[in-house]
Amino acid sequence: MKIISVVGARPNFVKIAPFIKAIILYNSNLKSKKEFELIDHVLVHTGQHYDERMNDSFFKNLGISRPDINLGVGSGTHAEQVGNTMIEFEKVLKLEKPDWVVLVGDVNATLACSITAKKENIKCCHIEAGLRSGDMTMPEEINRLVTDRLSDLLLAPDVLSVDNLYKEGNDKNQVRFVGNIMIDSLDDNITKAGKIKIQDIFNENNLIPDQEFDLSIFDLDDFGLLTMHRPSNVDNKEKLCSLVPFITNELAIKMKIIWPLHPRTMKQLKFFGLWDQVIRSKNILVLNPINYLEMLRLNLGAKIVLTDSGGIQEECCITGTPCITLRKNTERPITLVANGGVSVLVGNDIEKIRKEFDLAMEKRKSPFRPELWDGKTAARCLKEIVNYNK
Ligand code: UD1
Numbered sequence: 343m344k345i346i347s348v349v350g351a352r353p354n355f356v357k358i359a360p361f362i363k364a365i366i367l368y369n370s371n372l373k374s375k376k377e378f379e380l381i382d383h384v385l386v387h388t389g390q391h392y393d394e395r396m397n398d399s400f401f402k403n404l405g406i407s408r409p410d411i412n413l414g415v416g417s418g419t420h421a422e423q424v425g426n427t428m429i430e431f432e433k434v435l436k437l438e439k440p441d442w443v444v445l446v447g448d449v450n451a452t453l454a455c456s457i458t459a460k461k462e463n464i465k466c467c468h469i470e471a472g473l474r475s476g477d478m479t480m481p482e483e484i485n486r487l488v489t490d491r492l493s494d495l496l497l498a499p500d501v502l503s504v505d506n507l508y509k510e511g512n513d514k515n516q517v518r519f520v521g522n523i524m525i526d527s528l529d530d531n532i533t534k535a536g537k538i539k540i541q542d543i544f545n546e547n548n549l550i551p552d553q554e555f556d557l558s559i560f561d562l563d564d565f566g567l568l569t570m571h572r573p574s575n576v577d578n579k580e581k582l583c584s585l586v587p588f589i590t591n592e593l594a595i596k597m598k599i600i601w602p603l604h605p606r607t608m609k610q611l612k613f614f615g616l617w618d619q620v621i622r623s624k625n626i627l628v629l630n631p632i633n634y635l636e637m638l639r640l641n642l643g644a645k646i647v648l649t650d651s652g653g654i655q656e657e658c659c660i661t662g663t664p665c666i667t668l669r670k671n672t673e674r675p676i677t678l679v680a681n682g683g684v685s686v687l688v689g690n691d692i693e694k695i696r697k698e699f700d701l702a703m704e705k706r707k708s709p710f711r712p713e714l715w716d717g718k719t720a721a722r723c724l725k726e727i728v729n730y731n732k
Pocket of ligand 1: 351352353390391392393396397417418448449450451481482571604605606609
């Protein structure tokens with residue numbers, strides 16, 4: 343059997359690493375039984391994320407080898423990214439002729455490659471199927487809907503996603519509840535991340551120069567962690583111009599904040615004239631994009647996380663760090679406090695953020711593991727593919 347799996351952007355790498363390891367283990371078990379119907383696996387990177395810090399460092403951290411094929415698509419508008427990916431991926435499919443294309447997550451690479459594969463009559467498997475925010479202004483929601491509609495095998499991370507897929511009329515044979523593959527990576531790496539000294543993260547490579555933050559008086563046991571990259575937060579001038587002063591002048595005074603910056607966010611802060619305000623703050627430490635282990639280490643050490651990332655909401659469930667989610671909705675309701683998790687939705691509403699931040703300052707870490715977030719999801723994914731239609 344030949345499988346092509348696809349990655350494009352940073353969160354994809356974290357999701358595909360356990361799947362690749364499951365294939366390696368599967369093949370070595372077969373070899374030891376002297377059975378030789380091995381899985382031939384090809385990893386295709388669309389090239390959507392390309393910077394060393396958004397890309398190579400993740401492959402190194404996660405212990406997986408470099409992609410076999412890189413389509414080199416890079417940045418662009420949505421139509422450019424999706425269109426260019428489809429053109430390049432079609433060439434790969436015609437040459438490689440896989441039995442399956444495996445897609446993870448909800449980025450533009452996921453959408454583009456699912457459409458291309460189905461048009462070539464190749465079976466598609468979507469890992470992380472069934473997540474729905476109901477928010478059609480999110481590019482990811484469109485990517486999720488199309489990919490799920492086209493996929494032959496829908497592997498869902500939680501029971502709420504399974505319900506969504508049934509409600510949309512999917513065939514029960516197509517839908518499988520396998521758990522959250524991102525948590526396989528977390529379980530694999532949490533001990534290693536825990537051994538990193540936080541002060542070692544503040545190195546020359548990560549630190550943005552010329553900041554007024556004084557590292558010599560920083561209490562490493564008392565900080566919040568902020569990440570923000572969604573267009574709904576960072577591309578809107580009015581919203582970003584009200585969030586940033588509120589964070590620097592109010593939240594960061596209550597508790598120092600570490601802020602690893604996504605390239606999109608860095609660009610927008612500069613564009614909207616907010617850059618000086620951020621790097622002049624004595625209470626916010628801004629970093630370049632950090633690697634997977636460093637992020638996990640900061641999550642473990644932080645008292646509070648503020649984020650608009652879906653993956654970080656999930657990781658906070660396992661680390662137990664109270665998570666203030668800077669979004670009005672989430673495709674991952676399983677992570678919400680109301681469902682046993684640690685995340686609360688605040689959008690970019692200053693009043694709500696203030697209230698939840700004050701509450702979170704008093705909270706302790708309270709880890710929560712949804713059903714089947716047990717570190718064994720990748721093996722279940724592979725089993726479903728191998729046994730499909732058997
Ligand atoms: C993409 C995903 C989003 C995911 C995020 C994780 C889509 C629609 N969005 O958003 O779901 O949460 O990745 O990071 O697929 N850039 C660089 N270097 C890079 C990559 C990007 O400088 O290696 C800059 C470019 O200026 C680019 C901008 O960041 O225009 C945005 O990158 P893009 O890949 O379009 O989307 P993300 O915001 O990263």
